[in-house]
Amino acid sequence: MIKTDSLGNVGEVGIEEEYTFHYPIRFWIAQNYPNPFNPTTTIEFSLPTSGLVTLTVYDVMARKVETILNQHMDAGTHNLQWDASNVPTGIYFVRMVSGDFSQTRKMVLLK
Secondary structure, three states: EEEEEEOOOEEEOOOOOOOOOOOOOOOOOOOEEEOEEOEEEEEEEOOOOEEEEEEEEEEOOOOEEEEEEEEEOOOHHHHHHHHOOOOOOOEEEEEEEEOOOOEEEEEOOOO
């Protein structure tokens, strides 16, 4: 912002920045990255409202491998890392459930 006096002389010079945080407008789970991965991957998801969130990993036979998150989360975008050191190479699915929302993403583990 530039301030001038009554004669038009420049006084203070500065920059005003306004930051506004916006909550996501919908639930979503992004594709994990990296994908394929070895042995860790990042899972990003967004919540427009706070609530219970469950992230569960399944194998290709639809057997539960691990529940990696099962807790109340605040609204916003979150990142979670999954360490698959203890599971074999293969295709896995991560399923996010929060309220009435559910979505699944495919992940490939290459060791």
